[in-house]
Amino acid sequence: MRGAVSLLLTGLVVEAALMPIAVYHFHKAGVYGAVAxxxxxPLTTFVVMPFEALALLLDTIGLGAPAWWLVQHALDALLWLARAVAHAPGAVRALPAVPDGAFALMVGGGVWIALWRTRWRRIGILPLAVGAAWALTTPSPDILVTGDGRHVAVRTAAGLALLRDRxxxxVRDTLAENGGVDGEPLLLADQPDARRSRDLCLTDVVARGRAWRVLATRSVYRVxxxxxxxACRRADIVISERGLPRGCTPRWLKLDRSMLARTGGIALTLTTGRMVTVLNPGDRHPWRDPPTLARPMRRFGAAGDQHGLAGGAASVRFRVPARGWSER
Known part of the structure; x- marks a missing residue:
């Protein structure tokens, strides 16, 4: 009994240490892992691994089949346990994207507790608790937009709803994870308060005591x-994968192709007025805006002078973009 309790406590400590990292990157946290x-x-340590070693040893004389049979059934039991725990009610807790500051506080507090052995280690409890409270109280975003503007997820009274059914x-899993939703997203067109046509979809998002009217394009056809x-003038927020005319002036925010090219994907939390973008201003990473290389000047001379040795002709300058050659 004492061994089981010790194993449970060890599992809880490991789960608690890894949970901030798992939630920050995958937006999900397992609940029953320590119990499983x-x-x-013990099943892996005392049954699976020893019998695997025995089976490999007996294979040298052709008698490994009985040991492999035991290994197979032990692994089947292990997989059954994993599926049972994964499908148990409340086994996984979905959380929205954790703020960077909350993640830094939790990791910093945990590292402080792990490094110190004196009473100084207790100081780490404070940032750990503050970061955890910050993460747990962070509201889920009300609107999620992918970087190309094609896919939009809106939080409704029934849950997270997607603009496009295809x-x-x-995309579904990514939007659901970032929205802190555990389950299949709904379709915005099926919601009773959504009004749609072949090209446009209009819905209201209630936050901060008011209804925010959101307009999104849902086709590539010309409007x-x-x-x-x-339609833009009657909306608070307009979202589109296409470039919108200058006359399109919503009351608050316009997210079209040119805007999303600068921001990337966007998460909007209307309750707090917070907007998180994938791309940050001044981002100088080489994969964000690949540099171009200028090819040396090349002169085309008289007929038959393919190498431009004669000179005297106008020069043509080329640039080398990331996708190949193009003439400037």
Missing amino acids: NIVAI AGDY PIAQMVA
């Missing part, structure tokens, strides 16, 4: 400029 390890660790599994401008 009470069975999984979003792939990766008459007068119709688009009039």
Whole structure:
């Protein structure tokens, strides 16, 4: 009994140490992992690994089949336990994106506790608790927009709803994770308060005691400029994958192709007025804006002078972008 309690406490400590990292990167936290390890660790240590070694040893004389049979059933039991825990109610807790400051406080406090052995280690509890409280009280974003503007997720009374019904599994999972939703997102077109046409979709998001009117384009077909401008003026936020006309002036925010090219994906939290962008101003990473290399000047001379040795002709300058050659 004491060994089981010790194993449980060890598992809880490990889960607590890894949870800030898992939540920060994957927006999910396992709840029953420490309990499952009470069975999984002894099963792996005392059954799976020893019988695997025995099976490999007996294979040298052709008698490893019985040991492999035991290994197979032990692994089946291990997989059954993993599936049972994963599908148990409340096994996974989905959380929205954790602020960088909260993550730094939790990791810093944990490292402080791990490094010190005297009473000074207790100081680490303060930043750890503050970071955890900050992360748990961070509201979920109300609107999520992918970097290309094609996919939009809006938080409704029924849950997170997607603009397009043809979003792939990766897009659905990414938007659900960043929205702190555990489950399949809904479709915005199926919501009772959404008004849509072939090209546009209009819905209201309630936050801060008011309704924010959100307009999003949902096709690549041309919308008459007068119709688009009039729709923009009636909306608080306009989202589109295309470039919108200058006359499109919503009451608060306009997210079109040119804006998203500078910001990347966006998460909007209307309750706090917070906007998080993938790209930061002044981002100088080489993959963000690949540099171009200028090819040396090349002169084309008289007929037959393919190498431009004769001179006297106008020069043509080329640039080498990331995608290949193009003439300037």
